[in-house]
Amino acid sequence: DTAVSQTPKYLVTQMGNDKSIKCEQNLGHDTMYWYKQDSKKFLKIMFSYNNKELIINETVPNRFSPKSPDKAHLNLHINSLELGDSAVYFCASSQGIRYNEQFFGPGTRLTVL
Amino acid sequence: AQSVTQLGSHVSVSEGALVLLRCNYSSSVPPYLFWYVQYPNQGLQLLLKYTSAATLVKGINGFEAEFKKSETSFHLTKPSAHMSDAAEYFCAVSGGGGADGLTFGKGTHLIIQP
Numbered sequence: 001d002t003a004v005s006q007t008p009k010y011l012v013t014q015m016g017n018d019k020s021i022k023c024e025q026n027l028g029h030d031t032m033y034w035y036k037q038d039s040k041k042f043l044k045i046m047f048s049y050n051n052k053e054l055i056i057n058e059t060v061p062n063r064f065s066p067k068s069p070d071k072a073h074l075n076l077h078i079n080s081l082e083l084g085d086s087a088v089y090f091c092a093s094s095q096g097i098r099y100n101e102q103f104f105g106p107g108t109r110l111t112v113l
Numbered sequence: 114a115q116s117v118t119q120l121g122s123h124v125s126v127s128e129g130a131l132v133l134l135r136c137n138y139s140s141s142v143p144p145y146l147f148w149y150v151q152y153p154n155q156g157l158q159l160l161l162k163y164t165s166a167a168t169l170v171k172g173i174n175g176f177e178a179e180f181k182k183s184e185t186s187f188h189l190t191k192p193s194a195h196m197s198d199a200a201e202y203f204c205a206v207s208g209g210g211g212a213d214g215l216t217f218g219k220g221t222h223l224i225i226q227p
Contacts, residue, residue: 004156033214041151041201045214056214090156101147102215104156 003027004105006091012111013081021076021108023091030095031055032074033102034066037088049074078110086112115140115206119218127226132191134221136178136204139185144206146187147215148178151201160202163187174198199225 004025013019025032033056034046048056052068063079074091088109092102120135138144145164149157161172168180178189187204201222205215 035214041220043157043203043215043217043220045216048214058214092157101159101162104149104158106156107154 004091004093004103006105006108008108010109014113015081015083017081018079021089023074023105025072025093027093027103029093030071033092034076035090037090081112083112086110115216117204117206117216117218119204119221121221123222125224125226126194128196129193132194134189134202136187136218137185138187138206140206147205148189149203194225196225199223
């Protein structure tokens with residue numbers, strides 16, 4: 001069983017489009033995260049949710065909007081896609097809100113043309 | 114605020130040789146430290162973590178790391194490199210408030226030479 005899954009794995013789209021990435025975890029964790037990995041492989045936290053409540057919202061354009069319908073899901077919606085949004089987006093989950101190891105999904109490679 | 118510095122964006126070792134990947138951290142609170150490995154086109158897998166228990170931490174695949182508070186370091190080692198160890202390695206720190214996102218270093222690409 002996949003612990004943290006993301007769909008789609010690859011996403012190619014045109015500038016200006018709106019797209020969503022879905023994330024699901026079956027670990028029973030109550031905290032979920034989105035990270036962005038740029039072309040130089042640098043990883044940076046974007047958002048975290050604990051029990052469906054937004055906890056961390058780093059300096060991310062408001063074109064990015066996370067949605068957590070329940071504790072097992074955290075989706076990422078991106079409006080008006082720009083070239084600079086091209087990256088790999090990772091979802092992760094952990095139990096508790098502090099210090100616990102995070103389990104990562106396989107990533108979604110987003111390419112904006 | 115926290116930060117992580119990984120010395121050496123690329124490290125090359127011969128198969129069978131010692132692997133040493135360096136990580137230094139900065140944290141205003143007692144840190145929790147992690148090493149993750151990323152194989153090509155895959156997500157991140159936890160190798161090991163330090164959570165204020167033993168300072169020498171053993172992880173998967175024969176890796177271990179030692180927490181040294183005086184040096185603010187958490188270097189990753191493996192006695193004998195294997196070809197399958199070739200990957201990207203990330204050191205990360207967690208220690209702030211709230212639902213902590215991890216603060217990652219820039220990664221070290223480990224190359225294993227036959």
